[in-house]
Amino acid sequence: MGFLKTDKKKVEVKDGDKVIKAAEKLGVPFSCREGICGTCKVKVVDGYDNLAEKTSNEEFMDLKKNERLMCQCKLKSGEVKIKF
Numbered sequence: 001m002g003f004l005k006t007d008k009k010k011v012e013v014k015d016g017d018k019v020i021k022a023a024e025k026l027g028v029p030f031s032c033r034e035g036i037c038g039t040c041k042v043k044v045v046d047g048y049d050n051l052a053e054k055t056s057n058e059e060f061m062d063l064k065k066n067e068r069l070m071c072q073c074k075l076k077s078g079e080v081k082i083k084f
């Protein structure tokens with residue numbers, strides 16, 4: 001069991017699960033949900049290594065260091081803090 005969190009709030013995510021539902025609860029905006037539009041891009045401020053590898057869509061997006069797409073990420077385990 002892990003968590004996706006911001007400065008204000010913390011939402012549970014099961015190990016190995018996608019973080020999309022937790023990110024929605026934290027207020028991250030979404031549009032395509034398929035890793036194409038970039039609407040759900042966030043900065044990971046803590047626990048970056050607790051996320052699984054980037055998906056091919058994230059690679060294609062050419063994200064900056066520590067940026068990830070919340071519709072694509074899976075949690076490995078532990079806590080991940082984001083900013084958006």
Ligand code: FES
Nearest residue numbers: 031033038040071
């Ligand atoms: S919602 Fe479009 S890239 Fe994630």
